[in-house]
Amino acid sequence: MTALFTDIVGSTASAEEMDPEDVHQRLQPYFERTRQELERYGGTLEKYVGDAVVAVFGAPVAHEDDPERAVRAALAIRDAIHDLNEKDAWLDLSIRIGVNTGEALLVVSSNPSLDLGMAAGDAINTAARIQSAAPVNGVLVGDLTYQATRDAIEYRPAEPIAAKGKSEPVRVWEAVQALEHGGRRRMRDTQLVGRQAELELLLELWHAVGRDRLPGVAVVLGLPGVGKSRLLEEFTNQVGADGAAHWGRCLPYGEGITYWPVMDVMKSAAGILQSDETVAIAAKLGALLESFGIDTLDELRTMATAVSNLLGVATTPRGTYQADQITQAELHWGIRRILELLARERPLAIVLEDLHWAEPTLIELVQYLAHDDAGAPLLVVASGRPETAELAPELMRERAR
Incomplete structure (x- = not known):
């Protein structure tokens, strides 16, 4: 499963200086566009934590390209927030996004109409740590996500991050843009066997x-x-x-x-x-x-x-x-x-x-x-x-x- 975390930068300080109605008016476009992009790429919005949005790809329905869907969704959210700021400078939104692939447990409500679920596990926790280390208005991904998507996404290396609960630094990569699928493919190093x-x-x-x-x-x-x-x-x-x-x-x-x-x-x-x-x-x-x-x-x-x-x-x-x-x-x-x-x-x-x-x-x-x-x-x-x-x-x- 692949987890996606996105959060607004400096939202607490901004909220202290604004009326509650203004805070709501500022955040609502962010929540709406984020949800739209997550649904567009087949993600499941798992929960809101304050200004943060947590989503999963691969549950309850799994796809073979869930890591790619997650990173493409993250890049689309990044670009959507930029567009919102261009249209209304008052919003002045900045975000960080983290994406990580691994094992997790997702408990889905017995009543799907309630749209309730709970995701837990190392993949979720690490995605949160990666998000907090991402550059402002940037997308940072874990190594497994990178390995699964490097033919579809342009990346640049980033410094490993120290994550709570991890004995070793976590390798991360910054997603730059989605690549087009046309043209000659990069040949893999593995030998063709059995075909x-x-x-x-x-x-x-x-x-x-x-x-x-x-x-x-x-x-x-x-x-x-x-x-x-x-x-x-x-x-x-x-x-x-x-x-x-x-x-x-x-x-x-x-x-x-x-x-x-x-x-x-x-x-x-x-x-x-x-x-x-x-x-x-x-x-x-x-x-x-x-x-x-x-x-x-x-x-x-x-x-x-x-x-x-x-x-x-x-x-x-x-x-x-x-x-x-x-x-x-x-x-x-x-x-x-x-x-x-x-x-x-x-x-x-x-x-x-x-x-x-x-x-x-x-x-x-x-x-x-x-x-x-x-x-x-x-x-x-x-x-x-x-x-x-x-x-x-x-x-x-x-x-x-």
């Missing part, structure tokens, strides 16, 4: 796609922790010798997530960085589209409108203009056309992780990409839990063709 047969099947399909210059689709199913991601990392590592690979990941939470993995892929293909501003993103998308050498302005405009809708920026290569509206069919065509053109330069593998979280619209797009009339060496490799077979039966039939 050679599956790897050979994927490589055989990859070579067939390149040889026949036709699209293909593969779906890797398995329970959490069996090594799906590690298998796909090894596959894309070998693909890089004669082709290109871009990664996308379906998300179970957040707004505008329907095409999130496709957004990852487009950003990776265009070389868009997490730090890029809107102007730079638009320029890189425009450069990508112009590199295809498309002569037909209508075709170029549809592709530009498609990526602009995906990424929320306007790009107008070669004087094209943005269409006011775009249908789902046009959006899917624009996405597929861009991927086809990329694949004609080099055989292309698109890796989509966690397909069990995909919305039906994305499943339809994946099926559309796999149609034989696409005419380009494009291989879509998706991974998911076993229930993906029931969520996407048409895709499974497409895979079996």
